[in-house]
Amino acid sequence: MAITLRDAINRLLGRQPASATTAKQRLQLVLAHDRSDLNPELLQQMRREILEVVSRYVELDLEEGDVSLATEDRVTALVANLPIKRARDVVLPAAGA
Amino acid sequence: MAAETRYILICSGKGGVGKTTLTANLGIALAKQGVRTAVLDADFGLRNLDLLLGLENRIIYTAQEVLAESCRLEQALVKHKQQPNLALLPAGNPRMLEWLTPDDMKKIALMLGDHFDVVLIDCPAGIEDGFKNAVAAAREAIVITTPEVSAVRDADRVIGLLNSEGIKPIQLVLNRVRPKMMANQEMLAVSDVTDILALPLLGLVVEDEQVIVSTNRGEPLTLNGASSPAAQAYNNVAKRLQGEEIPIVDPSQEPQGLRAKLSRLMNKKIF
Numbered sequence: 001m002a003i004t005l006r007d008a009i010n011r012l013l014g015r016q017p018a019s020a021t022t023a024k025q026r027l028q029l030v031l032a033h034d035r036s037d038l039n040p041e042l043l044q045q046m047r048r049e050i051l052e053v054v055s056r057y058v059e060l061d062l063e064e065g066d067v068s069l070a071t072e073d074r075v076t077a078l079v080a081n082l083p084i085k086r087a088r089d090v091v092l093p094a095a096g097a
Numbered sequence: 098m099a100a101e102t103r104y105i106l107i108c109s110g111k112g113g114v115g116k117t118t119l120t121a122n123l124g125i126a127l128a129k130q131g132v133r134t135a136v137l138d139a140d141f142g143l144r145n146l147d148l149l150l151g152l153e154n155r156i157i158y159t160a161q162e163v164l165a166e167s168c169r170l171e172q173a174l175v176k177h178k179q180q181p182n183l184a185l186l187p188a189g190n191p192r193m194l195e196w197l198t199p200d201d202m203k204k205i206a207l208m209l210g211d212h213f214d215v216v217l218i219d220c221p222a223g224i225e226d227g228f229k230n231a232v233a234a235a236r237e238a239i240v241i242t243t244p245e246v247s248a249v250r251d252a253d254r255v256i257g258l259l260n261s262e263g264i265k266p267i268q269l270v271l272n273r274v275r276p277k278m279m280a281n282q283e284m285l286a287v288s289d290v291t292d293i294l295a296l297p298l299l300g301l302v303v304e305d306e307q308v309i310v311s312t313n314r315g316e317p318l319t320l321n322g323a324s325s326p327a328a329q330a331y332n333n334v335a336k337r338l339q340g341e342e343i344p345i346v347d348p349s350q351e352p353q354g355l356r357a358k359l360s361r362l363m364n365k366k367i368f
Contacts, residue, residue: 004367018283020284023245023285028293031293034253073295074260
């Protein structure tokens, strides 16, 4: 997200950012949801399951982690940002088993 | 018969953003360029295109009577007196709701194709049956929106539907721009809207009181060679539609003295 000089000054003075910045952020979020047609509950469930699966292999920093929708050029993407604390010792299943 | 008639839908999703005003002004501007233009009012529940063109007292028949073969197409077309290259066809009578189908609209559009180079279809607000009817008659589209969150959101929805109907090209007109508010970052920037909607910009119309004056009179701004900012913008949209290359100037970026310079400095991206 680009930050303008105006935003920086506003932030320093503890003022609200210019409303155009807020408008753009709110729009991007709402459109990511509109376009994907996913309801928030399903998204929540998907988020939980993704974390569950990934956690089987690595230990995640759940405080920092985030799974959300982002949209650019009319393409919606599921973006997962999952900081890894450490790998787990996972035994690979025998090949061809 | 014309080389290839263009069927252009003018739509927005949200109401009140300037669809009908654009249709009327674009229709006149194209007609003045010598393009044989038909404007089809697909909003037959609440039609207004006749009013903006000053043709409200001259409508006798609509597309419905033409389809029912109770009159000929020529009888239903309302020719503009000052711009005989332009004709209006209302799709339907407000008293005969739920009569037209997408197939009817296709038939009417094809009939118009025999007589006109361009057919502009004024789409009703919303994404329900009226919208589907209007889309059925179109091949390409102009989406009009204002730099407001609700209008942009609805425009996005409409663009999704147009994409799935295979309508292309889809171009964007940004209406009711307030350069000062934009310069102060209290209005979505032109690039914000084009980035979010991912459409090429066909035109940019600044907020202009003359639009209301012209509406009061039933004389679109493009009719009498008015030089107001909106009139110029509509004329430029018409020229660009015809393939002329006219650069689009972002009014919030135009030099306006020290204040504007300061404002541009403030808007510079520093991170």
